[in-house]
Amino acid sequence: MNRRTMMTALAALACGASPALALSETATRPAATPVALAPAPQEWPIARRYYPTEVNVRPDLRVGSIIIVSEKFFLYHIIAPGKAMRYGVAVGKNELKFRGKAVVGRKVEWPSWRPTPEMIERNPAAYKKYEDGMPGGPTNPLGARALYLYQNGRDTAIRIHGTTEPASIGHAVSNGCVRMVNDHVIALFNAVPIGTEVTVY
Template identity: 45%
Template structure:
């Protein structure tokens, strides 16, 4: 038989065990991972552009592959300075600089079956361009049909903030370098053949290259 003292000890121990059991059943607060930190230079590089005709929001850097941030690298192309080289395998665009350097941009490229390659020139540049889908796209894509006569420039326009038009031997190839608001598409094969850069990057490239710039897509 339990004495009063031992009974009190037993009850106290039982209460403690009950408290522990309840604590074990309680739901602990979920651990929220810390926000990733980015180099301030990249934060500034991909900041909002409120003075554009259609204000461009800041890039969510969590959705842009760090390997495809704009940066200077050793030139891997061997092309002369001022040449644009698109490496479709690695999803990079290089603007060749002096002294063995290149400014490298991340790009998205065309899906298999919608790609183009070769040497050509940038024959035209446009800010907030009108998008006119090719006739074959209008036929195969019902979403393109309403814009058969052209979609005005804007944030929802597939060409984004800028477009550089690729011509070969004086003829339009129908392929473009253009902007996109979707950072997750950079580094992927997603478009209908054109080469896409995040809007902040195509704006930067647009300012650096004149009409007549040679381009090589490999």
């Protein structure tokens, strides 16, 4: 993305538009009919707009890629020319929001978790006890699946992952990572390969 394109995208975001998608996104089915995933949607403690929904998007977006629009709390997986699966997400709070391009460099089922030194420094009461790591499982904050984002072959420490706090979807609450309902991240995990391009606005 060149500087002019990036500046245009950021200007669109400042105006409340989704920079990559805004003027062309339309639901391909009624909002009241989200794509079926288990468990039943009423068991997801999230607003209906964050249910998985197939939407129309700009046809020039790369098929297979993932686009995250942080200000709208939406993740788009481009599944065909002009088509995307849209999921609700939680994103980083305040200055911790990640922005830029990356690729999925690693995929893990029931990932283990270790807080970064920066997280421990910001909140030792919450994270110091986990400095040696926490094994994967239902109580692990990374949830059921994690997609590890890399730049230039290096781990960014940013993940797209599940959560033990699904009610956080639609909010800026994380330490920079992108959270999804466990059912939703499992669906995404199964659909995308290593090397998938990810753009976060």
